[in-house]
Amino acid sequence: xxxxxxxxxxxxxxxxxxxxxxxxxxxxxxxxxxxxxxxxxxxxxxxxxxxxxxxxxxxxxxxxxxxxxxxxxxxxxxxxxxxxxxxxxxxxxxxxxxxxxxxxxxxxxxxxxxxxxxxxxxxxxxxxxxxxxxxxxxxxxxxxxxxxxxxxxxxxxxxxxxxxxxxxxxxxxxxxxxxxxxxxxxxxxxxxxxxxxxxxxxxxxxxxxxxxxxxxxxxxxxxxxxxxxxxxxxxxxxxxxxxxxxxxxxxxxxxxxxxxxxxxxxxxxxxxxxxxxxxxxxxxxxxxxxxxxxxxxxxxxxxxxxxxxxxxxxxxxxxxxxxx
Numbered sequence: 001x002x003x004x005x006x007x008x009x010x011x012x013x014x015x016x017x018x019x020x021x022x023x024x025x026x027x028x029x030x031x032x033x034x035x036x037x038x039x040x041x042x043x044x045x046x047x048x049x050x051x052x053x054x055x056x057x058x059x060x061x062x063x064x065x066x067x068x069x070x071x072x073x074x075x076x077x078x079x080x081x082x083x084x085x086x087x088x089x090x091x092x093x094x095x096x097x098x099x100x101x102x103x104x105x106x107x108x109x110x111x112x113x114x115x116x117x118x119x120x121x122x123x124x125x126x127x128x129x130x131x132x133x134x135x136x137x138x139x140x141x142x143x144x145x146x147x148x149x150x151x152x153x154x155x156x157x158x159x160x161x162x163x164x165x166x167x168x169x170x171x172x173x174x175x176x177x178x179x180x181x182x183x184x185x186x187x188x189x190x191x192x193x194x195x196x197x198x199x200x201x202x203x204x205x206x207x208x209x210x211x212x213x214x215x216x217x218x219x220x221x222x223x224x225x226x227x228x229x230x231x232x233x234x235x236x237x238x239x240x241x242x243x244x245x246x247x248x249x250x251x252x253x254x255x256x257x258x259x260x261x262x263x264x265x266x267x268x269x270x271x272x273x274x275x276x277x278x279x280x281x282x283x284x285x286x287x288x289x290x291x292x293x294x295x296x297x298x299x300x301x302x303x304x305x306x307x308x309x310x311x312x313x314x315x316x317x318x319x320x321x322x323x324x
Contacts, residue, residue: 026245026272028282034246035191042085043191046230046294049078053290055283062293063229069161069293076292079161081192081226083299089188093174097198097224100172104200104222107305113170113200114219115307124316127170128307129324131202131217132317134167140207143321146314148207148215156203160225160295163201171197171227186251193294194241196228203300211308219305226296232276241278243271 029051035044053075061067069077086093103113110116114127124132135141140151155167175195204221211218232239240257243250243264250264250271264271283289 028244028274028278030246031244031274034244034248035188037247038188038191038249040089040188040191042081042089043188046078046192049292050230050279050289053288053292055287056290058229058231058291058293063231063233065164068165069295072293076290077161077295078230078292079159079295081294081296083225083296085296086189086226090185090190091187092185093189096172096174100198100200100224101222101301101303104303104305105301107303107307109307111305114305116313124313124320125170126324127200129317129320131167131169132309133321133324134169134202135207135217136321138166143314143318146215146309146311148209148217148309150207150209152206154204155201156221156223156298156300158203158223158298160199160227160298163203163223163225163298164199164227166201167203167205168199168201171199173197186249191249193226193228196226196294199225199227201225201298203298211306214308214310216309217305217307219303221300222303223298223300225298226294228294229291230294231291232279234276234280238275238277241274241276244274245269245271 032044032047032051035041035047056076058076059067062069062072086097100113104111107115110118112125112127114131115125116123116128117125132141135148136143138153139149140153141148153167155163158166173195174197175190175193201223202219202221203223205217205219208216208218238260240252240260242252243256247269248271250266256264260273260275262273264273279289
């Protein structure tokens with residue numbers, strides 16, 4: 001990253017995290033130490049892991065989730081990010097998670113995340129179809145006979161990686177919208193993950209062959225966990241990641257996304273542009289920089305979910321399951 005003086009712009013103090021000290025000869029490998037200064041322990045840990053590995057790009061099928069994370073070498077997995085860290089390191093996470101849990105705490109038949117939806121041409125939610133697919137895989141659902149077998153499962157001891165292929169049925173995305181990218185608080189979650197998914201799995205459930213005349217799925221507990229790809233992939237234009245110096249970071253202002261200056265002066269401090277290209281160029285030059293998958297620990301919540309399945313539901317499942 002260049003430190004040669006060029007024309008600079010100003011960024012408002014409200015968009016700044018860290019103290020104001022002059023930065024000279026700043027390199028992207030200095031960012032983890034700057035995160036330490038900010039108290040961003042997980043952000044610094046994840047970035048140091050990326051810098052320490054041999055050059056490696058995650059395959060597309062792994063990124064998209066169509067291949068198992070178990071096919072990765074251990075160095076390309078991080079599985080111990082504490083889920084509760086979302087609450088202790090950020091003030092913006094709890095409301096989204098509380099709203100998600102509240103919406104699943106007491107469900108009878110209809111729910112857009114895991115139940116039926118009130119739409120005549122799309123009766124089963126995508127989450128319910130995926131859950132039914134999981135149940136078919138483990139032998140509890142027989143689509144040819146439109147039936148469920150009586151069974152009870154406790155997956156509460158499984159890791160996030162194990163739940164990915166066992167009973168995960170839906171997700172919510174955090175920090176992915178343009179508005180979130182422009183306004184999210186500069187905190188350790190921002191530094192470590194940027195945008196990411198919180199996945200939802202059934203961790204205690206039973207299938208019932210006949211309940212009030214219908215096969216039924218009952219869920220007693222759900223597990224939430226983080227899944228993210230730690231990489232610096234660009235889709236189209238180069239993604240701007242902020243302006244950094246040894247003491248902190250400035251979020252790009254709206255005009256910066258268009259003009260992309262090499263640095264921003266704020267008071268007596270100079271902050272240097274960092275983008276996905278910065279990391280990709282570093283990897284190409286030094287043959288270091290290893291992408292990896294991030295999983296958190298699993299946070300469990302008690303729920304009461306009851307969903308009955310009709311013959312029409314099974315027929316819809318058979319028609320749509322292959323597209324989920």
